Amino acid sequence: MGDDPFKSKEDRLGIFIRKLLSHSRLSTDDQQAIASLPFSLRRLEPNEYILREGDLAKVCPVLLSGFAYRQKTSADGGRQIVALKIPGDALDFQSLYVDIADHNLQALTPVELAVFAQKDFEALVAPRPNIARAIIVDILIEGSISREWLLNIGRRNALGRLAHLLCELYYRVQQIALEEVGAFEFPLTQEQLADLLGLTPVHINRTIKILEKEGAVKRVSRRLTIGDVDTLRRIADFSDVYLHRTLDSLV
Amino acid sequence: MGDDPFKSKEDRLGIFIRKLLSHSRLSTDDQQAIASLPFSLRRLEPNEYILREGDLAKVCPVLLSGFAYRQKTSADGGRQIVALKIPGDALDFQSLYVDIADHNLQALTPVELAVFAQKDFEALVAPRPNIARAIIVDILIEGSISREWLLNIGRRNALGRLAHLLCELYYRVQQIALEEVGAFEFPLTQEQLADLLGLTPVHINRTIKILEKEGAVKRVSRRLTIGDVDTLRRIADFSDVYLHRTLDSLV
């Protein structure tokens, strides 16, 4: 997930292409066209805003490295993380098509973004129906994940919710990885986990301890790591169909 | 919302066009093209399935009258309603683009659907970039509503959740109505409200009583009706930006 200064600028988009290929077929010509799309590189520190609620950005950022999240707040100060984005994910088709941002988009870890200009993006998509299609599929899958999160927060208890999230992230990281990754460091603080799962930090702490006792999860220097995916899947009642990984699946 | 036997078949798509016009600009030519799209009419009774999890339908249904909902279940039998659709809403672009349905789609009231065949739909969209754009915007707005629901279920208490849902439905119904509608009958049972808001029927009942005492809500023959929108908005901390009603707003 780190920085590779020896990679050419074009190659940096490889992860974005790999993500699209996980659910859509693209000709080598299409892939070539994406790879040579001009972009500007932006680096942000944790918690910096990529996009603010109310913004009118006409730009399409794609996450090259690091994690990011979407977040909304209610009037009484409650915060809800409504989406989690990993490398390869496009962060905001919405501002290309709709007027005004309805949520905040922030860096979770240090991130690198490829930012496409609207006109370049439209010039890419217009004559290439397969790419246009892949974009729509990408948007639809994000919607599918939101629906699964609704089920998770609305109907599962704290233990199930946390286990489900861990499973999802595990599968999604596998999906973009070049080789099988075993355990990886989970980048959310307990407070962020609480804001994501509709719980409080204190209760997240209790719940992690239970998962740890079951051997489902390990902790190395305060960072969460998957211990046993099968146990997690059992606890979470996890099925990956909602991720719609139809092609090139590793797992 | 009822049936009008004197309407020509083409005119029946008027509500779908009006919905698209509420967020996108379409030329009269584009509108004409949509209106003359061939479709088959389907009628379903409450709780009948429009689409089942696991289905591979290659078809695009649009709701002409009545209400419908998307629903998922967890292994322990918990049910979560993850979206509510009203007349004019397209119900399933996803099955045109993605492989397999990840949720169930059911009629809430008696409904009438216009069902488009994939090839007709693609022939409509391919040469008309403005329509393609309107479809994408429609999909993105559904995503925005899902995110707001995540905030609602994850961070608001029962009273706020219910008030917020009532507000949302009020605004959405205004949006497709030809003239100002005042109160309208709310079509969900208390059990369905519970499944939608991540609560239990018993607690929905308690919560309705509070809203009723505040004058925010009335009940006529066991059906919920909006009493005072402003009170509801205050209780729910409601803002309509997430609905992205940019054009032709009535309210």
Next chain:
DNA sequence: AGGGCGAAGCAACATGGGTTAAGTCGAAAC
């Protein structure tokens, strides 16, 4: 090495919402 600080850990207590179990109501069926 010490100080500062954000995150994690933890215990005691409070409560919103869940659960269970009885009703009651209203409309459709006959």
Next chain:
DNA sequence: GTTTCGACTTAACCCATGTTGCTTCGCCCT
């Protein structure tokens, strides 16, 4: 008009999760 059935109502009790407040850890800074 009686039966039936689903939806609504209500009460009593319970528990998962929230709240408060304090302590500890690990790491960065100087």
